[in-house]
Amino acid sequence: MSLWQDANFIWVLTGTLLLGVSAATIGGMAVLRQRALIGDVLAHAALPGIMMAFILFESTQPGLVVFSALLSSLLGYYAIQFLTQQTKIKTDTAMAVVLSLFFAVGLMLLSFIQNSTMENKSGLDKLLFGQAAAMNANDVNWLIVITLLALSYLVIVFHKLRLISFDPTYAQSLGLKVKRYELSFALVLVFTIVIGLQIVGVILMAAALLIPISIARFWSQSLPVLLWLAALFAMISALISTQLSMQIANMPTGPWMVVILGVLFALSWALRWALSRGWVSTKKHAQTAGNQADV
Amino acid sequence: MNAIETQRLSLGYNQFILKNISIQLPAAQRIAIIGPNGAGKSTFLKGLINLLPLRQGQVRFLDGANPAPALAYVPQREEVDWDFPINVFDVVMMGRHGQLKFWQRPNKQDHDLVRESLEKVGMLDFASRQISQLSGGQQQRVFIARALAQQAPITLMDEPFAGVDMTTENALVALFAELKAQNQTLVCVHHDLNTLARYFDWVVMINGGLIASGPIHQALTLDNLQKTFEGRLPLLENLQLTEPSL
Numbered sequence: 001m002s003l004w005q006d007a008n009f010i011w012v013l014t015g016t017l018l019l020g021v022s023a024a025t026i027g028g029m030a031v032l033r034q035r036a037l038i039g040d041v042l043a044h045a046a047l048p049g050i051m052m053a054f055i056l057f058e059s060t061q062p063g064l065v066v067f068s069a070l071l072s073s074l075l076g077y078y079a080i081q082f083l084t085q086q087t088k089i090k091t092d093t094a095m096a097v098v099l100s101l102f103f104a105v106g107l108m109l110l111s112f113i114q115n116s117t118m119e120n121k122s123g124l125d126k127l128l129f130g131q132a133a134a135m136n137a138n139d140v141n142w143l144i145v146i147t148l149l150a151l152s153y154l155v156i157v158f159h160k161l162r163l164i165s166f167d168p169t170y171a172q173s174l175g176l177k178v179k180r181y182e183l184s185f186a187l188v189l190v191f192t193i194v195i196g197l198q199i200v201g202v203i204l205m206a207a208a209l210l211i212p213i214s215i216a217r218f219w220s221q222s223l224p225v226l227l228w229l230a231a232l233f234a235m236i237s238a239l240i241s242t243q244l245s246m247q248i249a250n251m252p253t254g255p256w257m258v259v260i261l262g263v264l265f266a267l268s269w270a271l272r273w274a275l276s277r278g279w280v281s282t283k284k285h286a287q288t289a290g291n292q293a294d295v
Numbered sequence: 296m297n298a299i300e301t302q303r304l305s306l307g308y309n310q311f312i313l314k315n316i317s318i319q320l321p322a323a324q325r326i327a328i329i330g331p332n333g334a335g336k337s338t339f340l341k342g343l344i345n346l347l348p349l350r351q352g353q354v355r356f357l358d359g360a361n362p363a364p365a366l367a368y369v370p371q372r373e374e375v376d377w378d379f380p381i382n383v384f385d386v387v388m389m390g391r392h393g394q395l396k397f398w399q400r401p402n403k404q405d406h407d408l409v410r411e412s413l414e415k416v417g418m419l420d421f422a423s424r425q426i427s428q429l430s431g432g433q434q435q436r437v438f439i440a441r442a443l444a445q446q447a448p449i450t451l452m453d454e455p456f457a458g459v460d461m462t463t464e465n466a467l468v469a470l471f472a473e474l475k476a477q478n479q480t481l482v483c484v485h486h487d488l489n490t491l492a493r494y495f496d497w498v499v500m501i502n503g504g505l506i507a508s509g510p511i512h513q514a515l516t517l518d519n520l521q522k523t524f525e526g527r528l529p530l531l532e533n534l535q536l537t538e539p540s541l
Contacts, residue, residue: 166376
């Protein structure tokens with residue numbers, strides 16, 4: 001039977017494609033806001049919430065997971081704000097503190113659950129590294145909703161987000177409600193992350209958010225184009241990694257996605273380098289030299 | 296008529312940097328704010344636009360307007376990442392976004408205003424250029440064009456002449472004169488005392504508080520300068536001081 005006739009494969013592929021696109025675009029905006037690591041922190045901060053909800057309700061229903069992860073991540077988000085505003089701790093330290101602290105609590109709760117007699121606990125440890133192969137129609141429906149939400153949010157407030165990313169002080173001087181935009185962005189980011197946890201897991205989530213835009217930066221200097229390219233690279237990695245994990249035994253989708261993104265990054269770098277040396281094509285040489293001058 | 300009036304204005308971040316500034320700044324003038332490093336010059340500008348966590352006292356603007364529509368702000372160039380993927384036109388268009396709701400897109404009038412503002416600073420030819428490819432002086436002119444696009448009656452600039460080439464400096468001086476002729480008010484943090492009297496009409500001297508404020512030919516006295524700079528007085532070779540008429 002061909003892979004394309006396998007319903008399970010179609011679900012997994014759709015899921016990884018959707019996650020790739022939303023993570024690449026939303027994550028891309030976070031990178032440009034110079035908040036690359038916020039996604040990593042929010043992903044780790046989701047863990048204790050999911051575990052807590054499981055202890056309370058003994059369920060891994062997507063709705064419950066999303067809601068509890070959302071609460072937990074937002075708590076982490078405000079913890080960073082609190083630490084940077086109320087203490088002398090700098091942003092990077094505050095993010096590292098929140099990331100490890102929330103993750104540690106999550107791991108403690110996870111090991112408590114695994115040593116308990118609670119039922120349905122089998123999927124929980126998969127959140128750490130993700131397990132795309134376990135996705136079903138219900139999960140994919142959630143992904144479709146979240147992806148549509150994230151993309152329409154990006155399209156609608158794109159100009160304001162770009163302004164705030166480039167020059168937040170100026171945005172504030174214009175009378176824009178910068179805090180509100182930042183919170184709404186954090187919410188969309190958290191939604192994307194929470195949905196992605198099942199596929200790539202807590203630990204590798206950052207890669208899905210950050211690598212696609214980093215590859216794109218080799219190829220364009222226009223933000224809309226960058227976001228399209230990031231989405232494209234994410235889709236390529238999703239396509240290849242799902243094929244690999246389905247055709248070869250014991251090959252996990254999430255790590256493969258990240259590795260393929262890494263390969264695309266290396267290839268882009270090498271091609272750019274070769275172009276700048278005039279090794280590949282002389283026609284593009286002038287343009288490349290121009291691009292290099294401004295880096 | 297006054298463009299800006301403050302009463303016992305105190306400003307700061309964790310603690311007050313500027314205290315009890317009561318000042319009246321006239322409209323349609325080119326106003327320079329001078330003082331030593333750390334005197335609170337940038338703090339004063341940011342405080343006027345309400346960008347600071349600590350603020351006491353009162354500020355009133357021309358026609359009682361709020362800061363957002365009445366003031367255009369030109370931050371220091373170093374405050375942003377010039378490798379950000381965006382072109383000159385889109386940066387200047389940011390000046391129009393204060394008036395646009397989050398779902399609104401710029402219309403033809405906004406586009407015309409952006410082109411007009413770029414023309415005024417001599418950067419229209421660079422409209423589609425990536426900002427990472429600009430020189431320091433060009434970056435400064437783009438920031439000023441962005442403020443012009445706001446069409447605010449008052450423009451606040453934080454060291455517009457810092458690190459710019461002569462072409463830009465001359466272009467800015469000409470622009471300032473043009474803005475003054477259009478009854479615009481300019482408030483600039485300025486460092487070079489030698490060009491102060493040529494570029495500006497009014498001077499505000501601060502150092503943790505207000506030392507003096509007035510037309511340059513009245514306020515720029517040796518006594519006031521010494522109080523402002525406290526022995527850290529910069530070189531004053533070409534400076535024409537007004538001796539106190541006694």
